[in-house]
Amino acid sequence: MERQTDEKHCILIVDDDPSARDTLEALLIPEGHDLVFAASGQEALARLGVLMPQPDAILLDVMMPGLDGFEVCRRIKAEERWRHIPVILITALDSKDDLVRGLDAGADEFLSKPVNGPELRARVRSMLRIKRQFDQLQGTMRLREDLSHMIVHDTKNPLTTILMTIFGVRRSITDPRGLGYVDTIEAEARRLDSFMNDMLMLAKMQENRLILNRSQIDVGQMIQEVRDTYAAVAESKNIRLVADVPQGEAHQVSLDESLFRRVLDNLLSNALKFSPPESTITLRLEYAEAEMGTESPQFLVRVQVIDEGPGIPEEHHDRIFDKFEIVSLRKGGIRQVGLGLAFCKLAVEAHGGRIFVGANEPQGSIFTVEF
Numbered sequence: 001m002e003r004q005t006d007e008k009h010c011i012l013i014v015d016d017d018p019s020a021r022d023t024l025e026a027l028l029i030p031e032g033h034d035l036v037f038a039a040s041g042q043e044a045l046a047r048l049g050v051l052m053p054q055p056d057a058i059l060l061d062v063m064m065p066g067l068d069g070f071e072v073c074r075r076i077k078a079e080e081r082w083r084h085i086p087v088i089l090i091t092a093l094d095s096k097d098d099l100v101r102g103l104d105a106g107a108d109e110f111l112s113k114p115v116n117g118p119e120l121r122a123r124v125r126s127m128l129r130i131k132r133q134f135d136q137l138q139g140t141m142r143l144r145e146d147l148s149h150m151i152v153h154d155t156k157n158p159l160t161t162i163l164m165t166i167f168g169v170r171r172s173i174t175d176p177r178g179l180g181y182v183d184t185i186e187a188e189a190r191r192l193d194s195f196m197n198d199m200l201m202l203a204k205m206q207e208n209r210l211i212l213n214r215s216q217i218d219v220g221q222m223i224q225e226v227r228d229t230y231a232a233v234a235e236s237k238n239i240r241l242v243a244d245v246p247q248g249e250a251h252q253v254s255l256d257e258s259l260f261r262r263v264l265d266n267l268l269s270n271a272l273k274f275s276p277p278e279s280t281i282t283l284r285l286e287y288a289e290a291e292m293g294t295e296s297p298q299f300l301v302r303v304q305v306i307d308e309g310p311g312i313p314e315e316h317h318d319r320i321f322d323k324f325e326i327v328s329l330r331k332g333g334i335r336q337v338g339l340g341l342a343f344c345k346l347a348v349e350a351h352g353g354r355i356f357v358g359a360n361e362p363q364g365s366i367f368t369v370e371f
Helices: 018-031 041-048 069-078 096-105 117-172 176-206 219-236 257-274 323-331 339-350
Strands: 010-014 034-038 057-061 087-091 109-112 214-218 240-244 252-256 280-289 299-306 354-359 365-370
Touching: 010 018, 010 041, 018 034, 018 117, 034 041, 041 069, 057 069, 057 117, 069 087, 069 096, 087 096, 087 117, 109 117, 117 176, 176 257, 214 219, 214 257, 219 240, 219 257, 219 280, 219 299, 252 257, 257 280, 257 299, 257 339, 257 365, 339 354
Parallel strands: 010 034, 010 057, 057 087, 087 109, 240 280
Antiparallel strands: 214 252, 280 299, 299 365, 354 365
């Protein structure tokens, strides 16, 4: 004998046939769930937009006028806020083509008409277990994110104090060896500060709280400035740092200057960290006119950071920009990864651009940013 579940869940039932809705309601009554109904695909999407809390599962009829179940499922799975909700398609169709259409639309489970009561309840329980596991995982991830943000915020103040103290200490030291130690301390403190800023910026981007402060920027001039800033570091590592910028071809580009400068800083710092002595790092800028047929002259801005380091295997080219892949990649021996690259990806995409990496033959990597 089936027993009623201890935990209540919200189930959205979508069917244009009133008798079919009544049948599903009767079959699910023993489970004690809160049932919500929609008589069409349009109504289902509208209800999803206002239901709080959101449904824990959706029973969705396929054959409906207007938006059929396949299209409704596709739209649900296309929405970030809904795609985690399990969808059970209920259909009288039994061809393999229809099954493929349902899978392509993102359906999580299927039921055939006429609906069998025990089977319906078992499949709903199965989907609710999956949803419960997802909710628990999301809760754990939110807790970890909140803890990370708290640590970053609490670390910023003492780090700022350290940097200010270093400035005062340097003025009181005349011994070259002592000044060298201070320079090392400051360089590592600034590196840590940059890491903290990246984490804070990542949090803002992921919460859609980042506002771009765009202005017209001469990217060529910025690249020259970045090259000059890192020239001493490159020289100390016996690395040749080159700025390959078109001469007499300056173009103003609408960018967030501070954000894009940090993208260049991260990419160049990464290249310097992994490049061997006697190698060359090139900062290259290209302007390419848009394809013929565009309404007005536009330019594609391409910035590349080209190194002669160990390189990155092709199968990992996409993964290195994903912050959730960092740990597994490092365990796999891929050292040239970090939160800095995840930050670069989000920052570039916030500008409407893209970032990717390729091989530099015979050795090294080419990081490319395009707007």
